[in-house]
Structure formats: structure tokens, C-alpha cells
Amino acid sequence: MARSFGIGTKKVGLPPGTLVHVGEERTEPVRITIFDYDEDSLHEFCPTSVDRCSDFRDSPSVTWIDVVGVHRPEVVEEIANCFGIHPLVQEDVVHTEQRPKMEDYDDYVFIVLKMLTSPDEPDGDDGIRSEQLSLIVGRGFVLSFQETEGDVFDPVRDRIRKSKGKIRRRGADYLAYSLIDAVVDNYFPILEAAGEELELLEDELLANPSTEASQKIHQMKRDMIFLRKSVWPLRDVISRLARGESEIFSDSTAIYLRDVYDHTVQVIEEIETIREILSGMLEIYLSTISNRMNEVMKVLTIIATIFIPLTLVAGIYGMNFDYMPELHWRYGYPAVLLFMTSAGVIMLIYFRRRRWI
């Protein structure tokens, strides 16, 4: 949670367009990979110097520059300047607490997404982690900036390398679509894991409504708030892309974006469904506790109601008055025992009638 409130205090008071990295502290080197391809050829390499990026600026082929690590603002700045990117965009790339958004700068489109990764250990307290992906899509080039290395884009790289599907035959907008699609597709396993945890939790809740179970429900609820915050604005972003608001994205790609849009809506619906189910589970939890308390109270009441009056009877015959004729009757003792037993039995019958037992 600390994460979700770590919003840019370092930035306060600086002029706009100043590049300050905001996010987790990192020390790894920044890794740059360049794919340059058209239908017939493919160059893939990791440049040692940022300068080489400029070579691809005006090439007719599609250029994808993938930057992993935005904690060194000067690297981001150099690449971005080479493609003529507005300083505010550069600032948002390194300031990794943006919400998903899409900004159209005529010559290029700036898109911010959230990549989600579920924690390695499913039972850990880590919760779901989120990472900012910034895409700058221009005519003939795509710049992508990630925070950490992940394998989300591996299938896309694979398709480019092996020329699978239409990716090599189409432009930068289709590449951008493929990357967005990969990110959105990646939400589904996370939701599926949440769905499975939900079912486990539900079984646990019915078997043993412990405080831990209720805390897990709240933890999941909070995860869902977090997820929704990451996915909700995406719906609008992709809808605007699919509606062809930017000229960078061609009409034939818009059909594919409509597909991603459907997926995003589906993700949002699943999140809302999980939230509603979680609320229902909390209600189950509370009503189960109330029920249990009721059961406990009934046991207490039955015991007290049967035995306290009998104890009074025993107490009465334990009094030391000189003149208590019953005490000297031959069958006084068995009579009292009999009376006590029958009183208890009558009580039990009464409780059964009231459906307490």
C-alpha cells in the first residue's frame, strides 16, 4: 500500500519538464533493445550507446526501442529528444506514478499503461504489484519504457523474430496494439488467481469463520481497489484509440483495438464481480459469527435455566432450620431427587419445543 501513496513528493516545486525519477529506488543498469524490421528484414540488437537510436529515426522500416529501467532520467531524455518528444511526456515517463492515460501530440501518441504482476508466493502478504509502461507511438517507431525486466513482451518479440501472424507486414501502430494486447492479456491470469483464492477463502469461511479469514477478505478487497485503479482508466484510453481519435492508428488496427477494448471491459467486469462476491462473503462472515454467538448463548441459557433453579432447591434443603418436616420424612430425599429430575426433563422438553435444542 505504501506504494499507492508514494506520489511524487520529490517533485513539489520544480519547474514542469524537469526529469526526476519517482518510484522505487533502483541501481541496475538501463537495458535498451532495438528491433528494426519490415516484411523482409529484421535487425535486433542492444546498442551500447544511446546515440545509435537516431539512426532509426527516419528509416522507412518499423523501429521498436524497448527501454527497461527509467531510473536514469538522462537516458530517457536523450532517446526522447532524438525523436522530438515533448518535455512533459519525458517527465511522465520517469515519474512512474501516472494513471493510465493517452495523449495525442499529432506526431506521436503517448500512452501510459500499468503492467501487473502477482507476487511469487501466493500466500505472501505482498499483494499485486504494478509497474508503469510508457508507450510513445509515432509514424514508424514505438518507444516503450518499462521499470523492470519482465517476460510479458516475449511472445511479441517471438512473433517479430519468427514473422508469425501479420506483425511484420504492418506498421508501428499494429506493434503498439500488440504490446497493449500483451499487457491486457496478462491481467487475466491475475484475475484467475484471485478467483481461485476466492474459492479457497469461501470454503475456509464456511468451515471456520476465523478473524484471519475476515482479514484475508479485506486484503483481497484492497487488492481489487488497487486493480480497479490500474485498469479503469485504461478502458477510456483504449476506447479513444479504437475510435480513431489519433491519426497514428490506422482503421485496420482500430478493429484489433476494439478487441482489446472488449478484453478491458471484461477485466473490469470481473473485478467488479469479485468485489461484489467479497462483499457478500463479508456478510456471510458476519452472519455466521452472529449465528455462532446465538448458539453459544443458547447453550449457556439452557444450562443456567435448568441447573440454577435446581441448585436453589438443593440450597433450601441444606438450610439449618430446626423445624423442616420434609427433612425427616422417610422418602424426602428420593422425592426431591425425583422432583429435580422431572423439573429438568420438563425444561428440556420446553426448550425443544422452542426449537432451541
Add this chain to the structure above:
Amino acid sequence: MARSFGIGTKKVGLPPGTLVHVGEERTEPVRITIFDYDEDSLHEFCPTSVDRCSDFRDSPSVTWIDVVGVHRPEVVEEIANCFGIHPLVQEDVVHTEQRPKMEDYDDYVFIVLKMLTSPDEPDGDDGIRSEQLSLIVGRGFVLSFQETEGDVFDPVRDRIRKSKGKIRRRGADYLAYSLIDAVVDNYFPILEAAGEELELLEDELLANPSTEASQKIHQMKRDMIFLRKSVWPLRDVISRLARGESEIFSDSTAIYLRDVYDHTVQVIEEIETIREILSGMLEIYLSTISNRMNEVMKVLTIIATIFIPLTLVAGIYGMNFDYMPELHWRYGYPAVLLFMTSAGVIMLIYFRRRRWI
């Protein structure tokens, strides 16, 4: 519930347009039925080979190809290619976790619906099951893809065979309307069953507010969340068809679609009503539990308040002090008994005044 989270993990990372069946595993053969009719003639047969579909592509009569079973993507692909359907549409047909939607591809309209079937045994834990129906409506043809064989379309087939109503005199758009109408009409018995279960549940709840009853309420709530997810987007789909967004649907059919739209809105309203009533029932349940606990507490308190003080009195006269003058009085014992009885009676009167009895 497992169902509602089984969204397409097999798909992650594949290029768009790759046909992978997502849904329950099935092994039955795929069954294809072809209806080809105009006002005067009707051909109905089950082709042994998919090739025969192409014969009807350009015929002036209305062709309805009904495919039951989408778990063999190659069959879907062959039929779809024969009618020139976009790969993304083919992908959505076999990927049976789509939400209801409508996509206009100029030459044809792609419509996804959910067919709902209530479980065979009304008391089972199965809940309501949902199946994807994909309709591709073009000029002169309708392709329908279902997951399992159902009898929802039997009345439509019957009307075609017996030339009942206007169906034989009108085009493919009217056939599509008839199929959609059949699906939506089928929601009503399910809602009616839910309504009846609701009434049973309510009676049960008032008679005996058990934990099982509260769990059934939650089960129904979840069913309604599921139902709403299936029906809610349909409203928009049919509204767009009825507004004539696609040229495939003629104005005279739009009037009929407006009628289906009304039914859909009615279904949604019923679902919302059931949801509100279920929420009210949960409140009843919780307040009944509170009330019962109150009753139990009152019984306990009355018993304890009457007998514990009397037990003290008995205890006092059971003490073994040498000098306790009361013990030697001739009428000490009856006096104490009388005191105890009157104290108890006074207590009872006090409780009655406080309306506890």
C-alpha cells in the same frame, strides 16, 4: 463459479486471429444443420462435409447454417472463411468467454449472446449455466454457433418448416431477430424459477432463520450477479441493432427488435428487483437473528435474576453459625419459603411491566 473466472489463459501471447477453443472441454462431434429457404421452397439437411456450405454463399434464398459445438476450431474456420469472415470474429466464436456484443463489419454483423439454462435439479448446487451463441448475420445468410445442443431454437425451426408467421417471407435479418428473440424469451422461465425459489426461501426464512437459508440467499445473489453480467450488455447490443446502426437489419425488422429490446429491459429490471429483494431478505435474516438472541438473553436474565438471589437466601440459612436465632424459630422455615415465593412473584411482575415476558 469456476466458470466465470476461466477466461482465456490458453490464449495469452498468441497472435490475434489464432483460433484456440476456450471453454469446457468437449469431445462430441460437431453437428451442422443447414436451412435454405425462400417463400416457396425449403431445403433442410445436415451436410457430411463442410464444403457444401459454399454452395449457399451466393444463393438468393436465405441460408441458415447452425453449428453445434465450437470445440473444433478448424470446422469453424472453414465455414467462416467460406463466407469471408474476419479472423478476429472467428477467434471470438471459438473463444467462448466473450461478453455479449455486436460488431458491424459492413458486409455482416457479428453478434454474441449468452444462452442460459437452469440446472435440471432445482435444488442442486449447480446454479445457472451459460453458453455462448455467436451469430454472424450477412445479406442472405445467418451463421449460428452454439456450444451444446439445446431446444431453444426448436420453435424457430418449426416456424420455418411449417411456414408459420412471416418468417419464410422475410430475409436473413428477420431470421436473426427470431433467433435472438428465442434466446431472450428463454430468460423468462429462468427468472420465474428464481422468483419461485425466492418465495420458498422467504417462507423458510421466517419460519426458521437457519444458516442454510442465509447461504441460499447468498447463492442466489451470486446467481443474479452472474445473470446480470450475461444480460446487461445485451441491452446495448439490441438497442444498437434496433436503432438501425447496421444496414444489414432493415427498418421493418427494427420494429421487431424494439420489441426484443423491451423484453431485455424487462429482464434486467426483474434481475435488479430480485437483487433488491434478496438484500432485504438478508436484512430480515440478520434482524431475526438479533431478535432471537434478544429473546434468549431475556430468558437467561429472568431465570438468573429470580433464582440467584433466592439461592443466596438459602445459602445464608445453610450457614453453620452457632447463634442464628431465625433457625430456631418455629415458623422460620415457612417464613423463608413465603419470602422466597413472594420475592419471585414480585420479580415476575417487575419483568412483565418491563414487557420482558
Add this chain to the structure above:
Amino acid sequence: MARSFGIGTKKVGLPPGTLVHVGEERTEPVRITIFDYDEDSLHEFCPTSVDRCSDFRDSPSVTWIDVVGVHRPEVVEEIANCFGIHPLVQEDVVHTEQRPKMEDYDDYVFIVLKMLTSPDEPDGDDGIRSEQLSLIVGRGFVLSFQETEGDVFDPVRDRIRKSKGKIRRRGADYLAYSLIDAVVDNYFPILEAAGEELELLEDELLANPSTEASQKIHQMKRDMIFLRKSVWPLRDVISRLARGESEIFSDSTAIYLRDVYDHTVQVIEEIETIREILSGMLEIYLSTISNRMNEVMKVLTIIATIFIPLTLVAGIYGMNFDYMPELHWRYGYPAVLLFMTSAGVIMLIYFRRRRWI
């Protein structure tokens, strides 16, 4: 409630435009009344045969055909066909589970309303009953179809007969407005009755928060859900009429419809207000129960806390040890009694300080 879920199962699978009566079973004969009037003349009679309706089709005067009872579809069909009404409209007239709606068929407007009647015995369990009123308003004629005979339209008939107000001087649209106005005006007494019941209920709740009171609240909540379902879509219907969406309604009548629209909004607001107040009353109910339980617990705790320790003291001096010096002291007994009394008094003081008494 059975009512609200009885939606058209008889209809499933029939071709559209098939007239099947859906609603409560009835056996009374259908009663038809015809009013034909202009500023100077008025014919009012109950035709023995449906044929006579056609006489008024093309008359320049205003014709109002009021049909009570739609359980004989053939009668509805004959009249409707005579005025050239679309089969789907005829179907909706006899299928009395429509939600309020307005459909414009250029030559006529089809309007569905709900007439509400409160039960005869205010304390009965019947709840509010609803009946479908279908209006078909054309140039020069109004067809109205009700389920049962009611006196809602009596004032309108009266105004026609006695030529009160402008009704005789204006067209069919004004007549339609008058009928709609009569229906909407009739909602107010029902709301008023609900308001009065609410106040009674509130007094009862504060005096004695019984389970019955909470069930009455829930019953009223459900009535309000039902009411809202009947009135909510009406707002849109009348708004569209008042905006002049149909050419059947003239601009001068639109001003009057705006007035009805205001009333409808007012009805909806009252319903929402009653719902909010009912929710507040449930909260009062639950907090009162909690409070009472608290009171009961306090009494129990005070009694137990005072008497259980004293009982121990009495028990101790009831032990039969040989060597218990206190037993033989001359003032042992009064000393113990004094000790017990003062312990009890100290306890009471302590409780008073804690504000428990």
C-alpha cells in the same frame, strides 16, 4: 409478488404478433364503451358487436373506444385491425406484463401505463395491485384497453358528458392527455396512504420494536420497489410525449403533458423519499434492538455481580470444617450479614458511577 414474476411463459417460442393473453385468468365478458364527440354533439353507447367500431374510423369527430377486459384476444384483434394497428402492438395489449413505454408508429402512438390500486383493506397482505392500461392514440381516435373495470376514468367521462373544461373543444391528443393525467393523479392517494402507514409504523416501532414491525417495513420496501418499477419508465414516456416526439400530440397539448411530467417526477421523488425513510426506520429498529439487548445484559450483569460473590460467602460459612472459629463468635452471624449488605451497597454505588443504573 407472484405477479411480478409471471412474465409471459406462455409466449415462449410463438411467432411474434401471435395474440396470447398473459395475465390473471378472467372469465367476465369484455365490455366496450364508445364515446364519439365534437364540440356540439356527443354519442355514447356500448356496442353489442365489435363491427360498429369501424363506423367511427374516419369520422371527423373524436372517437374514444374504451375496452375493459383484454383476456379475449380475438376482440382486441378485431378492433385493432379495424384501425390498422401493427400486430406487435396488439400482442403487447393482451400481454399485460409490459413495462410503461411509448412507441411511435407515425399514424398512431402506442402508450402503455400502469394503473395502481391500493388494496381494499389497508391492513391486508395484498399490497398494491397494478393493472395495464394500453392507449392507442391516432388522429381522431383513442383506443384504451384496461384489464378490469375501474372508476379512474369516471371524472374524464363526466367532463365529456357535461362538456366541462376544454375537453370537447379539443382533439384526440387532449383526450389521451386527460386519460394519462387521470392515471397519474391516481398515484397520489396511494402514496398518501403509504405515507400515513409509514407514520403509524414509526410510532409502533418506537413504542415496541417487534418482529412484526420489521416485517411490515420490509413489506413496504417491497411495495415501493414495485411502485418504482411501475412509475419510473413513465417519466421517460411522458417526457418524450411532452417534447413533441410524436406528431400526433399538438404543441398546445404538450404544455399540459409537461404538467403531467411534473407530477410523475413528484411521484418518483415521493417514492424515493419513502424508501429512504424506510431504510432509516430499519436502522432505528436494529439500533433499538441492540440497545434493548444492552439493557438486558446490564440487568443480568448487575444481579450476577452482586449476588454470586455473596453466595460464595454464604457457601463458605456453610462448610462443615471442625475448626472454623468465626462460626462460634457471638456476633459472627450479624457481622456476616452486615458485610454482605455493605458489599452489595458498594457494588450498587460502583454501578451507578459507571452509569449502568
Add this chain to the structure above:
Amino acid sequence: MARSFGIGTKKVGLPPGTLVHVGEERTEPVRITIFDYDEDSLHEFCPTSVDRCSDFRDSPSVTWIDVVGVHRPEVVEEIANCFGIHPLVQEDVVHTEQRPKMEDYDDYVFIVLKMLTSPDEPDGDDGIRSEQLSLIVGRGFVLSFQETEGDVFDPVRDRIRKSKGKIRRRGADYLAYSLIDAVVDNYFPILEAAGEELELLEDELLANPSTEASQKIHQMKRDMIFLRKSVWPLRDVISRLARGESEIFSDSTAIYLRDVYDHTVQVIEEIETIREILSGMLEIYLSTISNRMNEVMKVLTIIATIFIPLTLVAGIYGMNFDYMPELHWRYGYPAVLLFMTSAGVIMLIYFRRRRWI
């Protein structure tokens, strides 16, 4: 509350435009005041006969006819007819249960507002009372109809008399704005009083969460529902006036109306804030009750857990078996007392560890 449900039953069935007073029964005479002014001159007088109103119909100066008391429909009718007001407007003026609205009749604008007055005694059960103010604003005249005499308009009268501000230099629309402004400004003291009551209530709630406090919260909640109903539609009314929907209101007055609009939004926000705070207070109340019950239960449990076992011990040594060796030991009695004391102390330590004490 009776008020908010007293909607027009007297009206049901009457032709539209029939003037029937709906509202509290009144017997006071109707009081009419006429202001006729331009920048240089001012006539102010109370006409003895309604006829005199017509003198000012076509005067170039601004005429304000203020009518206090609408329970005599004939007076309203006469004045309104003199200015050519539509019968439906006249009906709404005397029918004092309208919601705030604005209707544009080209030649004049009809505006309905609610004037609120807080009860004289702040602790009374009266709640906030509401009164209908109808304004008819034409070119050169303003007719205002109030139910009872109030001092809300005194500052406006004062400004006219003393020619303060611009009021004498501007037209009827500015006068109408001044009256609306006076009404809206008057909402603030009511909200302020509510805010103060809220703070008192909160202190009371924390000090002593009694049933009375919870009932006061619910009373305030209901007041807020009532207030919102009166103010919410006003927002739309003034927004439409400020947007220049009517030609009666000039652009220079629109700037002032924008100011009133801001105030209205502020009033609505305050009401919503108070509602949210009240909901929070109810939650505090309920959790405080739960907490107190918890405290009570702990005391009971501690007492019972310590003394009930010790009572058993005393009971055991009070048994009358012949062979109970402990009874004859010299130090049996002190040993038992020691045992009891230490058992009690151990219990107390245990409870302290569990943080119950």
C-alpha cells in the same frame, strides 16, 4: 412529515386549469403590496381592490405585485388573468405542493421556489418548514405569491425604497434575481443551525450514546432528505435561467444568476456533507453500543469465572458425607481459604494478560 405527503388529493379528477388551493388551511385575509418604480420614482401601496393591478400592466416602469396568501384562488385568478397568465400556471400557484421548477411561456417565465424557515424553538420537534414561492416574471412586471408573511424580502424592499445598489436602475429580471437571491441566501442560516446542532449532537453521542441521541440523528437525516428535495431541483432551475434559456432574463442579469447558482450548489454540497456526517455518526453510535455491550459482558464473565468455581469448592466442603477427612484437619479451613484466594488471584492475572481488565 405529514406535509410532504399531502399532495393534492383534492385535485384528483378535476379538469386541468381548475384552481383549487392545496396546502395548509388558512383563514387570514390575502395581503397585496404593489411596488412600481423606475430610477427616479417609486410608488408603494396596498391596493384595496384587485382591479388596480391592471393599471400597471403596460406601464414602462417595473411593477412588483407581492401577494401573501394563496388560499383564495379567486384573488390569484383575477391578478393572473389581468397579466394574461396561462390557467395551468394559475393552478400551480394555488396548488402549493409543487417542486421547484421553471417554465418558459415566451412572454413570461414561471418560477417555483421553496422558502424554508427553521422552527422558532430550536429543540422543538417541528423540523424545518417549507413554503412555496411562485414568481411570474414578465417584461416590466414581477408577480410573487407567498403562502405566509415572512421577512425574507424585507432587505429587497429596503433596497428599492432607499435606492441602494443597482436595483432601481435595472429591469424586472434583476428584481426577480434579487428575490431568488434572497430566498437562496436564507438557506444558509438554516444549514448553519443544522451544523451547530450536529456538533452538539456529536458531543452528546460521545458522552452518552442514548436512544434519544440516535433518534435525533434520524430526525436530522429526515430533515436533510426534506431539504434536499426542496433545493435539488432548484439547481437545475437557476442553471437554466443563468444559461439564458429565457429571453426575459438579460445577459447582464445572467452573471448575477451564475452567482446564485454557485450558492445553490454550495447549499446542496453542505446538505450532502451533513448527510454523510450523520451516517458516520450513526456508525459511531452503533459501534459505541457494541463496545459497551462488550464491556458489560467482560465484567459479567470475570465475576462469573472467578466466583462460580469457588462456590463449587465451598459447596463441596458443605456436603454432609460422614467420611470427609479434610473437614477434621486442624488447618483445613485456612487452607481452603488460602486456596480460594490464590485461585481468584490467578484468575485475575489471567484476565489481565488477556487484556480484559
Add this chain to the structure above:
Amino acid sequence: MARSFGIGTKKVGLPPGTLVHVGEERTEPVRITIFDYDEDSLHEFCPTSVDRCSDFRDSPSVTWIDVVGVHRPEVVEEIANCFGIHPLVQEDVVHTEQRPKMEDYDDYVFIVLKMLTSPDEPDGDDGIRSEQLSLIVGRGFVLSFQETEGDVFDPVRDRIRKSKGKIRRRGADYLAYSLIDAVVDNYFPILEAAGEELELLEDELLANPSTEASQKIHQMKRDMIFLRKSVWPLRDVISRLARGESEIFSDSTAIYLRDVYDHTVQVIEEIETIREILSGMLEIYLSTISNRMNEVMKVLTIIATIFIPLTLVAGIYGMNFDYMPELHWRYGYPAVLLFMTSAGVIMLIYFRRRRWI
């Protein structure tokens, strides 16, 4: 809270445009600072007399007049008149209870913002304090009116003095943007502080669910209501500025405003997230209390259920009947002790099975 209800009672009844200071009473002198700069030159000084403001009215350079303290209306009036500001704007500047808004007066734009300051002592009961900032942005000048001296604008002043960033090269609209940006940036530390307090509170809640913790939650909830009220309308204000609704703001500045808009949306989302988490925490709190009560009840019930029946047994053998054969058996006493012990052990086993221990 007193603050949020202190809305302008002093104003009621005055003509519009009358300048009356509404807000906290202050006595400090008003401090005016003037910055006049273009790319090459900068004049910064505090004028002793308000007259000097007029010198800068028509200068081609950018003039920023910063006024701290609006409790002396005459100072505000003099400055505003010098720049030709509408009286209603002047009124809103001194009436410091406005909600954030933006009004376009063609020649200048009037913007109201809320500056928030968290209290100095984080544990104090002060809550967050809010101060009104009024900006009047014209062609070539910016007038800013604050209530108290703060250091929010220091970075902006610094950038002007040191000519950092583009601020000196751009116009008054960019200066206005910088000031708005500084205010919005300042919201983040406040949210961050709230986030940290939330985490502390959560730990405290789980460790010890005291009444204080629940009151702190409610305090934070109220703070969030307050915050939302201050920030929510800002979203609309900045959105309208960024959409270029006013001609004062150039297109190149609009890009920067879009950035501020994103921040505002982020602030609102954070507030909503905190509110949802607080609601979840209240639920945790209540369910923890229920759970604890359950635990307490179990202990009580176990103790009572084990010891009360045994006490009855002891009581029976403490009765003084003459003929009680067990009393004279040699092994009666140990037999009873054995019976009691085994009964207790059986009870314990039973409770363990029911999972109560």
C-alpha cells in the same frame, strides 16, 4: 468543522457586489508584493501604497500582484477596480467560503482554488485546514489573493527570480498555470501524510480495537469528505481551462494544464481510495468487536456449563435429609469427587469437539 458551515451569514440581505469579508477574523496588515518581468528584466517590490498597482496595468511585461490578506475589503476593491474587475468577482475574493470555480469574463478569468495545509502537530485534533486562493488572470497580469502567508508559492518566486525553466519567457497564463500547479502539487504531501496515518491506524486497529481507534477512523473519514469538497470541483475548473474555454490561456499552456488535470484526477482517486479503505477498516473494527464478544461469551459459557451442574451436585449432598444413604457410604465422598472430575473432563472434551476451546 465549524469552518465548513460558516457560510456567509453576514451577507444575507445585502445587495450583490457589496464587499464584506467572510472568514476567520484577522488583524494582520495586508501585504502586497509585485513582480513585473519579461525575459530580460525583473522588478520585485512591496509597494507602500495601492496606487502603484495602476502603473503596471498596461505594461507589456507580465505583472503578478500577490495580495496576502483579504480581510480589508477596501484594499481588494482598490486593486481590483484598477484592473477593471467586476464587483461580483471582488465580492467573491473577500468572501472566502467559495467552492473552487472558474468564471470567464472575456478580458480576464477568475479562478478560485483551495490551498490546504495539514496541521503542524500530526496528532492534534485540528484536522486539515483550507484557505481560499483567488486568481484573476488577464492579458499580461495575474492578481492573486491569499488569506494567510504561506510558502507554497516560494518555488514559483524562485523560478522567476533565477529565470529557471521557461517562466520568464512566457506570458501571464503560464504564470497562472505555475501557481495552480504549485497549489495542486501541495495536495500530495497531505495525502501522503493521510496514507501514513492510515497505516499506523490499521496496525493499531488489529492490535487493539479500541474506541479511540474507531473515532480516529471517523475523524479521517470526515477529513476526506472535507478534502473531496475542496478538490472535486477543481477537476472541472482545470478541465475547462485545459480545453481552452477561455482565450486568455494559450494552446501551448493548455498542454501544461492537461498535466495539472491529470494530477487533480490522481488526487481525487487517492481520496476515494482512502475513503474506501477507511470504510473497510470500520468493517474490520466492527467484526473484530463481534469476534471478541464471541470469545468472551465462550469463556463464560464454558465456565458456567462446567461448574453450575457440579455446584448442584455439591448442593444435593449438602442437603440435611435424615435418610440419605450415600452420605454414610465409606467411599461416598471420593466417589462424588471422582464423578465431578470426570463430568468436568467430559464437558471439556465436548467443548473441544465443538471447537470452542
